[in-house]
Amino acid sequence: MPKSPQSHLDPRQPLVVDTTKLPRQPGATRALNRVVPAPADLGLELISVPEGSDLELDLSLTSVSEGVYVSGTVRGSLSGECGRCLNEIGKSFEVRIAELYAYEDSTTEETTDEDEVGRMQGDLIDLEPAVRDAVVLTLPTNPLCRPDCPGLCPDCGVHFDDLPADHSHEDVDPRWAALRNLTQNEE
Secondary structure, X not given: OOOOOOOOOOOOOOOEEEOOOOOOOOOXXXXXXXXXXXOOOEXXXXXXXXXXXXXXXXXXXXXXXXXXXXXXXXXXXXXXXXXOXXXXXXXXXXXXXXXXXXXXXXXXXXXXXXXXXEEOEOOEEEOHHHHHHHHHHHOOOOOOOOOOXXXXXXXXXXXXXXXXXXXXXXXXXXXXXXXXXXXXXXX
């Protein structure tokens, strides 16, 4: 039973790779080194790869009997804010990707689910889903500017690093506030 057709890939898109120069004999390998702009929404709520920033792809494309195996690293920069103190975070990342893209009408097409293995469209491979999965799955859901970030004072909202060591707020139980006022009036 044929699978539902995917939308057609545009070979001019930065994360679409044309494999016409890669022989379809198992073991044939070709290096792919390129710098591409990061796609939109590559990240989480507090930390992400800025849209349009450089992503460095250092990949190897290897022909296997059922398709093309893509492996290597993706590097780039992250920006966001600390989950404790809301300070800006800017750092670099490097993630590994390893993904099989099955040839059209291969045995893999019949023996696997559509979302289990990547699919080629003719000689084109769309790397965006693999890059997105690799990057987003390594990002922390609660990023920190540093491991020992003390955060903000819950009462005044000032960063604990900017406060004296003896900083505190008098916490009076509202049920006793009227009695406290009586003692202040007597003095």
